Structure formats: structure tokens, C-alpha cells
Amino acid sequence: MLIFLLRRLLQACVVMTVISIISFVIQDSLGDPVRQMVGQSVSPAEIEQIRQEQGFNDTKFEQYTRYAKNVLQGDFGTSYFYKEPALDVILKKLPATFELAFSAIIIIIMVSIPCGIFAAIRPKNILARFLMFSSTIGLSVPIFIVGIFLLYTFSIELQWTPSFGRGDTVLVFGIWETGFLTLDGLSHLILPSFSLAIALLPMFVRLIRSEMLEVLHSEYVKYAWAKGLSPARIYFVHAFKNTMLPIITIGGIQVGTLVAYTILTETIFQWPGMGSLFLDAVNRVDSPLISAYLIVVGAIFVISNTLVDLIYGYINPTVKLASHGL
């Protein structure tokens, strides 16, 4: 276990270094940060002077070594727009994104498991067919269309839900702004979390169904039937537990998709989280913020995959983590 975690830590360091180099290389093609910060009346000579002062005229290599040195000391640079340390800006927005993703994951679990199991147990049922049909549609409709459709229906036409933002938040433990504890915060969460969930839900419904179907045809399930166990026990204890193994692996990989979709969802609903922050940073060529975001997301990937592997080991004790880890 300890060796596994140590290996993972080493792996994480390599991943971060690679990400930081890539984020540095791509920044050149995003545009000139100085041009974003000055108005039309500033002369080219003055722009050049600002570039010189900020060190934008140094070679990429010089800039990177300077950056890397600072990062090792925990300084990720100062965001041009927010004028605060880039990491602080991102960590301040993290709760919003985390709560959005968490709600979406809860919705996915609550909906996909019953639907998937039902579609596997009663494949010929009309409801199961409908589920399969609508999941195909769900897979093929892009998230921003889903988001805008939800916004139009529930916010503009029915006026049941708020249209943008996070609503009232409460500060808990002194650092975490949560929207879970106020009615306003929860109502603001409904549309974004559902559109984020809808983006991933169909895949999980189909996945659970097909895995479950496969398991139901396996020898040990037939034996269980022959043994006369109750259907509920067969379906939900024996079959379902084995269905979960591949689902967890896929789920871990899907964290990446989830992060990518938060960028879109947050933009549609003006959710003040890390995703919309990143998109703004790209538009403004806020380089320190872009690098810091990519590194934080890299960390989230490594952590979530480590967690998935730990859970995997817990559910399936035959897996040896140390040999499985790298």
C-alpha cells in the first residue's frame, strides 16, 4: 500500500512537470498578454517597455526555468487579471466546481444504476427500450444544446429555476464557500448539475446494462438461481457487485471528461468555478492562471485515479495494488 502511494507520488511529479512544460509551450500561440491589458492610446514603444519589464522578451527557456524555480518554492505566479497568486484564485473557485461535479456525480449514480439494472433485468420491457432509445439521443446531443434547452424551458418559460450564477453561499470551516446549505444555492445548482449529469449519464446507463447482462449469463449466477436464492439477492448482491468493477475503472477515466464538461457547463450557466475561470484566462492570455489550472487539473486526475484504484482493491480483493499501480 505504501509503496503503491509512493509510486503514485513519483508518477504525479512526472505528470506535473510534463504538463507545466506543455502549458508553457502552447502559451505563445494564444496571443500577447500585454496587448490584452492596454487600451488603444498606448504607444508601441510603451507596450515594448512593458513587455521588457515583464520579461516576455526573454527566451522561452529562460522564462520556463524562472517559472519552474518559483513553482518549486510554491509560487505559481500572479494572475494578470485577478492580481492575486494564481493558485489562490483557482483554489477559491475550486469549491464551486467541486460542488457542481459532486452533484452531477450523485445524480449520475442515483439515476444510472437503477436504470441500467432495470434495462438489464427486463430487456424487453417497453420502459427499458425507451431508456435505451433516449440514452442514444443523450449520447449524441452536445452538452451546450442540452444546457441551453434546460435554461430556456425551466428558467425563461417556466421560471422555476434561476438562470445563472451560484446564488447565496455560506462560508464553512473558514475556507469553503458552499451553496449546499442555502435554498437559493441549491436552486441555482439544479440546472447546471443536471446538464452536466446528462452529458455523462447515457454512457453509464448503457455500460451498466451491458455489463449486467453479461454477468447474468455467467455460470455463478446460473448456479445461484439453481440454488434457489431470492432474485433480489442474486441481482443486487452477487451480480451487481461484479458489474461494478469495470464501471469503477471507466468512472475513473471519465473524471477527465467531467472536468472538460465543467468548462462548458460553467460557461453556459455563468457558474463561478474553475472551468469558466480557465476559459476566461485563455481569452485574456492570463498565462500564470492557465499554467496553474492545468497543473491543478493534472493533480485532480492523479488523485482521482489513485482513489479509484484503492476502491478497486477494496471491492476486488484479488487485485494486488503494488503490482497494479504503475
Add this chain to the structure above:
Amino acid sequence: MKVVARFITLLSLLICSASYAATLHMATDADPSSLDPHEQLSQGTLQLSHLAFDPLLRWRQDHTFEPRLATSWKSIDKLTTRFELRREVYFHSGNEFDADDVIYTVKRLKSSVEFRALFDNIKHIEKRNSHSIDIITHKQTPLLLNLMAYLFPMDKDFYQGRDDIVKFGNSFASRNLSGTGPFIITSREPGTRIEFVRNANYWDTKSKGNVDRIEFSTIKSDATRLAALLSGDVDFIFPISPLDMPRVKRSRNIQLVTLPSTRILFLQLNQNRREELKNTKVRQAINLAINQEIIVDKILKGFGTAAAQLSADDFLGHLDSLTPRFELDKARQLMREAGYEEGFKISMMAPNNRYIHDEKIAQAITAMLAKIKIRVDLKTLPKAQYFQEFDKRSADIMMLGWQSDTLDSNNIFEFIIACPDAKTGYGVYNANGYCNPNLDNRIKSANRELNPEKRIRLLQQIESTIAQDAVIVPIAWEHLAWGAKQNVNIKDVINSQDWPYLGDLVID
């Protein structure tokens, strides 16, 4: 005395506010990047300045001047103008406003990279007494009053000693603010929201404005911003995309207010890069082949004004005789005369997220120029990359929009038409390579001419020479669009500069 004065204002405010007080929820596409009014000369900064500060004077909707912190002004001699300042005005910090604050602010403006160019001509300010100043300029200038609309006095005692203007980093002035304006910032989350409360000691007690709180949100996406208005979450939004305007017009509870802006969108034809473009006939042909009316009708959905010159309607240089012409036969004939009957290939660049539908307009122009056999190789870029290319003059045709900061034609001529000169700063955005010493002299004399009639004649002459020589291709003035609930009387507080005077906003 101070105490009595404040007591009276407070009392009168109590009586006023007893009538009605309202909270305004508003959403725009961008928030100011800093609370420092001198850090960036941008729309966001100026909008904030009109909420939290007051200018010496400001433009009314008809482009005349309205006294604010200056109560009156008069010209003493060619270089000196005297301003009387308003008494019993207090900053948010409680300090009283006087001549020292104005002198301090101008000094700071002159050290700001962004505002320096505007205020360069001010030599110094002489304090006559605590509320009277003489502004002395280096050269005589007809536009001093226009500049005073950009002079928002800052609280000297509050800022002094910690007033560095820092562009890429933290500074006291970028996070703290003390102005005289109608609203005080109570909380701010950059990129997300700002909250204001009404300044209880605000000097303008005659103002009918009854907004006592503003919740200012940033919503980047056009569709979401509109949804927020339609669903009733916010009362007031801007801008509105032309695509959405029909939808807004249809809703009964929402009012749509549009005004022509003074920002001119045009194409620069680079004569330095292409021999063909040196030929006036070719440039004229390009002008005739582009149909501005169609661009306004089909792409801007009517929310624009087709242009045939650089000066907007109420600018002094505007010539009524210059109207958009679309004559394809004439254009083809000119191409023939110039010896380019078979046309040529040309490169063009345009931004795709800077001006309203900039990319679509560029594509339409590509199709229009194909009619006179000019094959355009079009590349559109996000603004962050586009302006880098613009500085390098990377294409034969480049699109640009220009808003004259002084609301005067000559500002456009100086930056776009004058021969490039790094020393004087003339022609910095000249990407057409046109250089006419004769015109330069006129631009320079228009900067000094004090006689209004002579000055108008000069500016109009410049405008007509530009049109004759077909130096650039004017396209359109965009319209600005605001949307609000019916009970929010935005019509009275908006203007073509896009600086809503929310202190005077009345909500029924």
C-alpha cells in the same frame, strides 16, 4: 460647518428616499479589471468611473456638456481655462473634495501609460483658491472640455503615498477606491460580481435616481445574459447580440433600447504591401464593390448604420454628402482602367471576437470582392492573436474598429490616417501606408484651431480627401443595445459612449 452640511444632506436624503428606493440587478459581458481608474483606458473602467467617481463634466445624450464637479468654466486666454469647482462634495472616505484633488489626479493621469496621451497637452494647473483652478496647456487646444470628461478626481488624502499604477500585479489603488460618485463598492469578486450601495452623502441631491443598491454580475455568454433578463433574474443587461434582438423585441415585459455608437468599423488597404493598392482606382473599385447596406441589413440585422466616412453623425467632420455607394459596374470599369481586369489575389485578416459579427462581415466582404475578381485569402483570429498580427501589419487588408476617445473626428484622423511617426504618436494604427503631408498639416492645424467654424471646415476637408482617395473602406457604425424590464427607465441614462449614468436611474 461640515457637520451641519452633512446633516442637511442626510436629512434631505432621508426625505427623498422615503419616496422610493430600489435595487438594480444588472449584468454585462465584462467587469472592470481593476478599481484603479487610471490602469486601463477601457469601457469597463469608464463605466465604473461613472458609478464610483464623478468627472468634472460629462456629455449629455446630445453630446453637449453637463457640469458635474466643475460648476462653470471660462477661457482666460489662448492657453488658460478657468474652472470653478463644486463645493461641499465629499469622497467616500469622508474627505472633502477641493482643488488639490484635481491637481493630484491630473498629475497621476499624466504618469499613467494609458491616459498620458490624452492629458499630455496639459502643462500645469494653478490653484487659485480651494475651489477654483486654472488649467494651462502647452498648445492651444479646442478639445480641453472633452478631456475634462475623462478627469474623475480621486481622493488625494486617501490614495497619496500608495498610489502606484501597476498593470500586472497587486496595488492599493486596484483594490481600494474612494471617489465622490453616487455609488460605493461594498463587495467585489473579480470576474463574477460587484455590489454597490448608494452614497448617502452624494452631492447631487437634485438627481431623481432612486437606485439604492446595485448588484452587478458578469455574464459572458450572450444567450445566458439574455436568459437572465427574460427569466427576471436581472433587471438590466448590455450588450445584446443582434441575433437576439428580434426575440427581445417580441417580449412584452422587456424594453430594447438601441443607440448608434460612434465606433467606426473599417478596412485598411495596405499600400506598402501591395503595388495594386497604390492605385487609387483599385481602392475606389474596392469601395464601390462593397455593399455596406447589405452588411448592415443582413448581418447586423439593421442594428448598425452603413458608413461612407470615418466621422459619425454628430462629429464635426461629418459630411452629409458622403453616403455609401454600391456600383458594381463602375467598380469593374475602374478595375479595367487600372489594368486589373483579371483581378488579383490578396490577403485579409479580421478578428472573430472583437466587434459585433466581425467574422461574418469579413466573410461577406470576401464574397463581395470576388465580384470584381479580387480573390481574398481571409484569416480570422481571436482578438488576443489578431492585434499582434495587426501590429506586424501581417495582411494586405486588415479590419479595425475605432472609437474616438474625445468624440472628435480628428482623433480618428491622427491615429489612422496621419503618416506614421513614432515620435509624435501620429499614425500608430495606420495600416494603410497612406501618407499625405498636406493632410498631415491639416490634421495638425485642426488640433490647434480654436475657431469652431474654421475647425469644422478643416475636418470636413480632411474627411472628403480621405473619401476621394479611397484611403480606407468604411463599413458601419455598430449600434449599442441595452435591454431592461419595463419599469427601469434606462432610456434617460444611457448614451452612445456606453457609460450609463446609473446615479440618475429611476426605477418605477
